[in-house]
Amino acid sequence: MSRLAEFRKLEQTLAAQLAELESMKNDAGLKKEIEFEQKLRSLLESYGFSLRHVVEILDPQAGSRRGPIATAVVKPARKARSVKIYKNPHNGELIETKGGNHKLLKEWKQQYGAGEVESWVAQ
Incomplete structure (x- = not known):
């Protein structure tokens, strides 16, 4: 135009x-x-x-x-994740992690199965 x-x-x-x-x-x-x-x-x-x-x-x-602007809504604090220690019985390796997004842990779960790897958690 x-x-x-x-x-x-x-x-x-x-x-x-x-x-x-x-x-x-x-x-x-x-x-x-x-x-x-x-x-x-x-x-x-x-x-x-x-x-x-x-x-x-x-x-x-x-x-x-009025909504969230007028009153601040306080969400309860989320519980901190606990550290899990996995010990591979095949080679003795240890992994300390708070979540399942660990590279080696994912490899173990793919190789040995998730149920098997979860049984390796040391308390």
Whole structure:
């Protein structure tokens, strides 16, 4: 699209939005809402309250429904994995690991079978 075509398209969009804005400015319902908001804000200011205070008064449970931002959810600490010591009875090698993602342990499980290797755990 050429720059001129893009410019004309944006110009048309802007004109449509300006026309919509003018029609909204003449809307009686909108004028009532704006007047209400202004009066409400001035009333709150005169009493030293904010919109948040009003929400708390009208709906005390609103703060608890806000989600993770309002209240920090503390997850219980995960139990630390214990160290397992595997002793290969065929060659006497020892492996100390906290998980199953150990290269030599994987090789043993592939070679001897997972059930067999799990029986090599030394307590």
